[in-house]
Amino acid sequence: MSGLNIEQKENIQSLAGAFLTVSQKAAVAAYPWIGKGNNNEADGAGTEAMRNEMNLINMNAVIVIGEGEMDEAPMLYIGERLGAGNGPDVDIAVDPVEGTTLVSKGQDNSLAVIAVAEKGTLLHAPDMYMEKIAVGPKAKGCIDITATLTENLKAVAKALGKDISELTVMMQDRPRHDYLIKQVFEVGAKVRLFSDVDITGAIATAIEELDVDILVGTGGAPEGVIAAVALKCLGGDFQARLVPETEEETARCIKMGLVNPSAVLTMDQIVKSNDCFFVATGITDGLLLKGVHKKETDKVSTHSFVATMNHSHFIEARH
Numbered sequence: 294m295s296g297l298n299i300e301q302k303e304n305i306q307s308l309a310g311a312f313l314t315v316s317q318k319a320a321v322a323a324y325p326w327i328g329k330g331n332n333n334e335a336d337g338a339g340t341e342a343m344r345n346e347m348n349l350i351n352m353n354a355v356i357v358i359g360e361g362e363m364d365e366a367p368m369l370y371i372g373e374r375l376g377a378g379n380g381p382d383v384d385i386a387v388d389p390v391e392g393t394t395l396v397s398k399g400q401d402n403s404l405a406v407i408a409v410a411e412k413g414t415l416l417h418a419p420d421m422y423m424e425k426i427a428v429g430p431k432a433k434g435c436i437d438i439t440a441t442l443t444e445n446l447k448a449v450a451k452a453l454g455k456d457i458s459e460l461t462v463m464m465q466d467r468p469r470h471d472y473l474i475k476q477v478f479e480v481g482a483k484v485r486l487f488s489d490v491d492i493t494g495a496i497a498t499a500i501e502e503l504d505v506d507i508l509v510g511t512g513g514a515p516e517g518v519i520a521a522v523a524l525k526c527l528g529g530d531f532q533a534r535l536v537p538e539t540e541e542e543t544a545r546c547i548k549m550g551l552v553n554p555s556a557v558l559t560m561d562q563i564v565k566s567n568d569c570f571f572v573a574t575g576i577t578d579g580l581l582l583k584g585v586h587k588k589e590t591d592k593v594s595t596h597s598f599v600a601t602m603n604h605s606h607f608i609e610a611r612h
Contacts, residue, residue: 298578303411304380304381304529305381305383305410305411305568305569305570306568306570306601306602308350308352308380308383308409308570309409309570309572309599309601311350311397312347312350312407312409312570313572313574313597313599313608314346314571315343315346315347315350315407315572316343316405316407316572316573316574316597317405317595317597317610317612318342318343318345318346318439319339319340319342319343319346319389319390319405320339320404320573320574320575320585320595321342321407321519321529321585321593321595321612322338322339322341322342323336323338323339323389323396323403323405323576324333324391324576324584324585324593325338325398326338326397327396327399327576327577327584327585328396328398328399329397330397330398331397331398332393332394332397333393335390335393335396335397335473336360336368336389336393336448339362339389339390339576340368340369340389340390340407342389343369343387343389343405343407344369344375345352345424346592347375347376347385348375348376348377349377350375350376350377350379350380351377351378351379351384352375352376352377352378352380352381352383352384353374353376353378353380353381353382354374354375354376354382354385354409355372355373355374355375355383355384355385355410355412355509356369356371356372356374356375356385356386356387357371357384357385357386357415357417358371358385358386358387358408358415358417358418358518358519359373359386359387359509360387360388360389361427361514369387369389371417372445379463381411382411382412383409383410383411383412384406384409384410384411384412384413384415385407385408385409385416386408386409386415386515386518386519386522387406387407387408387519388404388405388406388515388516388519389402389405390403390404390405390576391404391405391490391492391516392404392420392489392559392576392577393526394433394489395488395489395490395577396397396475396576398400398575399503399577400488400577401577401578401579401580401584402487402488402489402490402493402577402578402579402580403489403490403575403576403577403579403584404490404492404493404573404574404576404579404581404582405573405574405576406492406519406571406572406573407519407571407572407573408441408518408519408522408523408567408569408570408571408572409522409569409571409572410522410564410565410566410570411566411568411569412569413565414564414565414566414568414569415518415522415563415564415565416521416558416562416563416564417468417549417550418514418515418517418518418519418535418563419514419535419542419545419546419549420510420513420514420515421514421535421536421537421538421542421545421546422511422513422514422534422535422536422538423511423512423513423514423516423517423533423534423535423536424438424507424510424511424534424535424536425438425491425495425508425509425510425511425512425517425520425531425532425533426438426445426507426508426531426532427494427495427498427507427508427509427520427524427529427530427531428449428506428507428529428530428532429496429498429499429500429506429524429527429528429529429530430499430527430528430529430531431452431453431475431499431527432448432449432452432453432498432506432529432530433528433530434530435448435449435451435452435530436448436449436507436530436532437532438532438533438534438557439557441451441476441477442462442473442476442477442509443479443480445478445507445509445534445549446462446476446482446507447459447480449506449507451452453506455506457480457481457482458480458481458482459482459483459544460482460483460506460507460512461482461483461484461485461504461505461506462477462482462483462484462485462506462507462508462509463485463487463494463497463498463505463507463508463509464484464485464486464487464508464509464510465486465487465491465494465510465512466486466487467511469510469511470509470510470511473509473510475485485505487580489545490516490579491510491512491513491516491519491520492516492519492523492573493509493579493581494508494580495508495520495523495524495529495531496520496523496524496527496581496598496600497530497580497581498524498529499523499524499527499529500527500581501579503581511536514533514535516531517531517563518563518564519571521533521560521563521564522564522569522571523565523571523600524560525560525561525569525602526569526570526571526600526601526602526603526604526605527600527605528601528603530560531559531560532557532558532559532560533554533557533558533563534557534558535551535554535555535558536555537554537555542554547590567602568602569602570599570600570601570602571599571600572597572598572599572600573597573598574596574597574598575595575596575597576597581598582596582597582598582607583596583609584596588611592611592612593611593612594609594610594611594612595609595610595611595612596608596609596610
């Protein structure tokens with residue numbers, strides 16, 4: 294577990310406010326590109342705003358989950374160092390515009406997202422598919438990614454004190470999930486489908502008002518790490534397995550220290566420390582957050598979500 298002293302732990306948690314500003318500025322920067330059909334410009338605007346603001350924060354940070362390798366700059370690349378120095382050493386998992394296609398098409402659920410943890414404690418997940426299962430605090434300890442979805446639904450229903458027919462199962466609307474959807478229908482539970490951004494669906498399991506009991510499916514591994522940080526802060530649970538589809542992807546896993554690429558990854562293996570936090574700001578309206586909206590002539594509003602260990606809150610602001 295953590296080797297940090299109390300002062301260093303408090304320093305990491307105290308960074309959450311500064312990172313709220315980071316996500317807000319990224320969302321506001323991407324806002325002019327909503328519905329303009331240009332993924333790259335939206336992503337570039339969010340990235341530039343995010344990088345500039347992070348370099349003002351008193352920290353020594355390294356991007357461990359980013360948007361590619363160094364030769365793909367100007368994106369926030371894996372291994373990039375950020376911060377003004379003289380602060381805590383942290384790892385960052387980031388997506389300045391999660392759902393660039395959603396932004397370009399003016400669709401719901403795009404976010405600026407950041408997860409931060411003490412140095413050396415985040416899984417360096419390669420950019421490939423990951424099988425995921427997520428639940429909120431009441432079902433913590435009840436999931437098993439090696440079991441069938443039906444078995445997991447029975448366990449979650451019992452933990453929540455619900456009939457299995459009352460469960461709402463969230464998953465991405467993709468043909469690869471048709472067999473899972475079929476299992477949900479067979480046991481009489483409800484499906485809630487979404488087009489993109491499974492981070493939102495994972496977090497929704499830990500927020501009772503959103504009425505989502507479990508998230509399942511296969512999506513991006515980098516997003517899985519970010520979701521795991523959020524759920525750790527919220528007291529939920531998350532399990533995953535990487536799904537390398539080629540020999541090259543398998544070799545990359547091994548190179549990154551994942552000797553058995555298809556091994557089960559628990560939340561504590563993905564995020565090895567409790568010294569972590571999650572921040573998101575909506576770009577377009579979505580399940581979790583409202584998007585950026587124009588107010589007076591020179592002002593816009595933002596809606597953000599911040600989760601530190603055992604504390605979470607929504608924040609509305611004008612800029």
